[in-house]
Amino acid sequence: MRIIQQTLISVAVLAACVACAPTSKPETVISAVTLTAADANEFLGQYASEMEKIETPAAHASWAYATHINFDTGKVNAYFKEQTSVLSAQYAVAAAKFNDVEVDADTRRQLELLKAALEIAPPADPVKAERLAAIGSEMTSIYGAGEYCRDDGICLSLVQMSAEMATSRDPELLQEYWQGWREISKPMKGIYAEQVVIANEGAKELGFANTSELWRAKYDMPAAEFPKELDRLWGQVKPFYEALQCHVRAELSEHYGEETVPLDQPIPAHLLGNMWAQSWGNIYDIVKPEQEMNVPDVTKAMADQGYDEIRMVKEAEAFFSSLGFAQLPETFWERSMFQKPPGRDVQCHASAWNIDSKEDLRIKMCIQITGEEFNVIHHELGHNYYQRAYKDLPILYRGSANSGFHEAIGDTIALSITPKYLKGLGLIDDIPDTSNDIGMLLKVALDKIAFIPFGLMVDQWRWQVLAGDITPDKYNELWWELREKYQGVSAPVSRDADAFDPGAKYHVPANVSYTRYFLAHILQFQFHKALCDIAGSEEPLHRCSIVGSKDAGTALNDMLEMGKSQPWQEALQTMTGGRDMDASTIEAYFAPLKVWLDEQNADRQCGW
Numbered sequence: 220m221r222i223i224q225q226t227l228i229s230v231a232v233l234a235a236c237v238a239c240a241p242t243s244k245p246e247t248v249i250s251a252v253t254l255t256a257a258d259a260n261e262f263l264g265q266y267a268s269e270m271e272k273i274e275t276p277a278a279h280a281s282w283a284y285a286t287h288i289n290f291d292t293g294k295v296n297a298y299f300k301e302q303t304s305v306l307s308a309q310y311a312v313a314a315a316k317f318n319d320v321e322v323d324a325d326t327r328r329q330l331e332l333l334k335a336a337l338e339i340a341p342p343a344d345p346v347k348a349e350r351l352a353a354i355g356s357e358m359t360s361i362y363g364a365g366e367y368c369r370d371d372g373i374c375l376s377l378v379q380m381s382a383e384m385a386t387s388r389d390p391e392l393l394q395e396y397w398q399g400w401r402e403i404s405k406p407m408k409g410i411y412a413e414q415v416v417i418a419n420e421g422a423k424e425l426g427f428a429n430t431s432e433l434w435r436a437k438y439d440m441p442a443a444e445f446p447k448e449l450d451r452l453w454g455q456v457k458p459f460y461e462a463l464q465c466h467v468r469a470e471l472s473e474h475y476g477e478e479t480v481p482l483d484q485p486i487p488a489h490l491l492g493n494m495w496a497q498s499w500g501n502i503y504d505i506v507k508p509e510q511e512m513n514v515p516d517v518t519k520a521m522a523d524q525g526y527d528e529i530r531m532v533k534e535a536e537a538f539f540s541s542l543g544f545a546q547l548p549e550t551f552w553e554r555s556m557f558q559k560p561p562g563r564d565v566q567c568h569a570s571a572w573n574i575d576s577k578e579d580l581r582i583k584m585c586i587q588i589t590g591e592e593f594n595v596i597h598h599e600l601g602h603n604y605y606q607r608a609y610k611d612l613p614i615l616y617r618g619s620a621n622s623g624f625h626e627a628i629g630d631t632i633a634l635s636i637t638p639k640y641l642k643g644l645g646l647i648d649d650i651p652d653t654s655n656d657i658g659m660l661l662k663v664a665l666d667k668i669a670f671i672p673f674g675l676m677v678d679q680w681r682w683q684v685l686a687g688d689i690t691p692d693k694y695n696e697l698w699w700e701l702r703e704k705y706q707g708v709s710a711p712v713s714r715d716a717d718a719f720d721p722g723a724k725y726h727v728p729a730n731v732s733y734t735r736y737f738l739a740h741i742l743q744f745q746f747h748k749a750l751c752d753i754a755g756s757e758e759p760l761h762r763c764s765i766v767g768s769k770d771a772g773t774a775l776n777d778m779l780e781m782g783k784s785q786p787w788q789e790a791l792q793t794m795t796g797g798r799d800m801d802a803s804t805i806e807a808y809f810a811p812l813k814v815w816l817d818e819q820n821a822d823r824q825c826g827w
Contacts, residue, residue: 245313256322263329266310267614270303271576274614277303278574285583286556288564308348311337315426329615332783335437336615338730339414339430340421347417354414358407358728367399375399381494385501390479390490394711397489404722411722412691419687431686434678434732438621439786446682448800449675449734452741453705455802456671459809462816463664464707465825467491467499470506485709485827488702495724496708497673500666508815512658515638515647517590524645528557528586534644535596538632542765542772544604548578551603559585569595571602571629576617577610594636598629609782616782620790623738628779630743631750635764643766653811660761660812667740668805672705674737679705680721681733695720707827744804749795750775760808 245262277299284296314333322330339355341348368374380396387393419429427433435442464486471490472480480486492501499506521531529552536547554574559565567585574581580603586592605628609617619625638650680701683689689697695718702708714720721727748760754768765771778794788798795801806813 245310254317254320256320256326259317259320259322259326259330262313262317263326263333263613263615266333269306269310270614273299273303273306275575278572282572282574282581282583285566285570286560286563288566307336308341311340312343312421312424315424318426328784329613331436332615334425335433337421337425338434338732339418340425340433342417342420343424344420347420351414351417351421354410354417355730357410358414358722361403361407362722362725362728365400365403367396367402369395369399377494384489384494385492388474388505390475393489397494397711400494401718401720401723404719404728405717407722407728408691408694408717408719411719411728412694415685415687418685429686431682431684434685435682437732439788446679449679449737452800452802453672453675456668456741456805459806459813459816460668460672461707461825462813462820463668464827465820465823466816467502467506467665467669468707469820469823471502474505482824483827485703485707487711488708489711491669491708495673496706497670498666499669500662503662503665506665507661508657510654510658512655513651514655514658515641515651517593517641517646518588520646521588521590521593526588528588531586531588531593532557532582532596532600535593535600538597538635538640538766539600539604539772541767542775543769544772544776547580547600547603550578551580551582554579555581556583557586569599571599571606573603573606573610576606576614578607580607594633597632597636601629601632604628605779608776608779609784612782612784616784618783620778620781620783620785620787621738622732622735623742624787624790626735626739627742627746628775630739631746634743634747635766637762637764639758639762640764640766656759656761656811657815660809663761664809664812668809671737671740673702674733674740676701676705677721677724677726677733678737681727692716703827738800741800741802741805744808745795745801748804748807759810760804761811 245265280292280296280299284292311334314330317330339351341351366374366376367380375396377400380400384393384396415430422428422430422433425433427436432442435445438445440448468480468486469482471486472482474480475490480490486496488496490502491499493499532555540546556565559567565585566583569582569584572581572583573579582596582599582603584592584595584599586596602625605619605625606617619628638647641647642650680698683697684694695714698721699710699714710720725731726733744760747763750765750768750771751758751760751763753774754763754765754771756763756765774794778790781790781793791800792798
């Protein structure tokens with residue numbers, strides 16, 4: 220009852236908060252005939268003032284909607300989203316007025332961050348800007364309402380089909396669902412192409428050649444060089460990925476037959492246990508090692524020991540406390556959502572929040588008492604501690620060093636949930652010997668390593684499209700060219716000329732950058748190795764846990780506190796000692812598995 224009352228009160232307050240809306244526009248500063256460095260600093264100060272006035276009530280509105288979905292919370296949330304979006308767009312466009320003004324390095328960095336804050340930049344023309352917003356809403360609505368209706372009249376949601384694809388081994392059913400879901404994205408193709416044209420006008424007004432350059436300019440290096448940097452990182456992972464792909468293809472071929480899975484062709488995408496073939500952990504039962512393994516049952520141990528949601532979160536907090544981080548504020552425990560409240564629709568997807576950009580930290584989860592959820596909690600708290608570390612920085616610096624750092628921090632912490640750590644908590648009695656390592660590493664690789672080329676190619680496709688280099692009739696063709704090139708995965712059936720398979724992945728119609736996930740999957744292993752070295756671990760990298768190491772905690776916090784105040788290369792050097800992202804740590808982490816995969820593939824034809 221207390222939570223419901225709090226939500227209703229907050230909605231009432233937010234609905235009345237007309238005064239929270241922006242009161243001035245950036246034109247009040249940039250109206251001078253000749254702009255100066257002083258004008259730039261005044262402009263940034265005005266931006267900070269206006270954004271800080273609205274961002275906290277906007278966060279409250281978003282939280283209220285996420286934890287109590289109804290008509291009223293939806294209306295309030297939509298209002299604040301519109302206000303913050305319009306304000307951000309106005310200031311991003313205005314920041315371009317200072318492109319040729321001589322300012323100090325700190326001011327220039329903030330101006331560039333402000334310009335690049337948008338994903339899709341609206342043009343100054345209000346009619347085109349309105350149309351751009353309408354296209355975005357239309358595409359996300361198409362995706363959100365998407366379902367596949369079978370010939371018998373039964374309609375299935377993405378959630379239902381994804382659950383079937385995770386467990387079914389019927390290739391005909393898997394292909395049916397795979398094709399069915401991709402019907403929903405066909406209507407997006409024309410309006411996506413229209414969006415590209417309008418958004419490129421907006422990007423040019425910000426001083427970028429096109430939207431592709433705008434997206435690639437967010438990474439503290441020349442936009443033209445950034446894709447080359449990603450391909451360099453991919454080159455470090457590629458030999459291991461190819462060994463994994465070869466083993467998985469061979470095992471799938473044995474399971475389904477060589478007619479279904481040829482041994483010299485890419486893997487049909489519908490057979491990999493995931494709607495997008497982006498992670499393959501759901502087919503572990505088909506590709507796992509033959510030897511018996513002693514797998515600790517953490518879920519059963521937690522049940523036997525009477526764990527509840529709060530205890531799970533308390534243990535995760537204790538992990539960070541062991542590194543020297545301060546405990547979470549009392550409001551975290553009062554205001555977070557750990558369970559799905561009865562009688563309410565909520566967003567159960569796990570997420571971490573800092574409502575006021577200060578100390579109002581929260582997580583939102585519908586926690587299940589499982590070992591997998593225990594990992595997720597550690598991941599989400601990683602976000603919270605990052606958010607708190609940079610809270611005192613100027614508003615434009617409150618974020619991760621680059622888009623991959625935030626996700627990587629959470630995943631880095633989760634890599635320390637090793638048998639050693641679990642034994643320290645009393646959740647297992649004995650640490651399994653190394654005979655279990657192959658199976659454990661294979662499970663991790665099926666999720667993390669299998670994902671890496673997919674994480675790379677989504678934006679490789681999008682950057683070419685957003686540059687205007689690819690015409691709409693080639694959208695789908697390029698998509699599958701890149702999927703085969705990077706993943707060794709193919710469409711299970713020929714695709715129609717009007718297909719728009721990229722639109723069947725949420726992040727494309729929602730215009731959410733995907734490179735962050737690729738970078739996070741690289742950086743987490745680099746971070747993990749650096750922290751294990753600092754902690755003085757002498758164990759193999761995949762068995763290392765940094766729990767209890769104050770030295771590792773200090774090094775981690777030193778990097779987190781930088782936020783995005785410096786180029787990511789500086790932040791990386793603070794913790795790892797080097798300025799380059801390095802995927803070679805993946806080879807070190809999975810070394811035993813690579814030996815095993817090479818043995819399995821000795822007489823197989825690899826490649827595609």
